[in-house]
Amino acid sequence: MQKNVKGFVGLIAGLLAFVSIIIAFIPTTPIEGTNAVFYGSINIAFAVAGIVLGIVAIVAGALSRKPTDKKGPRKSGIIIGIFAVIIAIFALGITATLSLITDYANGKDVPAFSEMDGSHKEQIDNLVDMLKGM
Secondary structure, X not given: OOOXXXXXXXXXXXXXXXXXXXXXXXXXXXXXXXXXXXXXXXXXXXXXXXXXXXXXXXXXXXXXXXOOOOOOHHHHHHHHHHHHHHHHHHHHHHHHHHHHHHHHHOOOOOHHHHOOOHHHHHHHHHHHHHHHOO
C-alpha cells in the first residue's frame, strides 16, 4: 500500500496554518511605560504564515490527486487549507489594525491616525489611555 505523502503534507500544513492563526491572536508586543501587552508585527507575521501554510495545504492536496483517491488526507488538506486562508486573511486585517494602535500608543508616527478628524482621534486616544491603564 502506497502512502499519500503529498496528501499528508497538505493536511499537516493546513493544521499548522490554524495553529499559526491561533498564535496570531496572542498579544506579544508591550506598550512602553506600562505592563500592558498588545498586538505587534510578530502577530502580523503569524497571520501571514497562516495564509502561506493554507496555500501550501491547497497546493499539496491538489498535487497529490490520484484517480482512485477520493478521500483521506488529500481532501482534508484542501478543505482545511481553504478555510485557513480565508480565516487568516481576516486575522491579518485584524492584527494589522491592532498593531497600528500599539504603534500609536508607543509614540510612533502612524499616518492612518494623523489624518483622522478630531472625534475619531479622540476615541483612539481614549483606547490608548485605557490600554495604558491596564
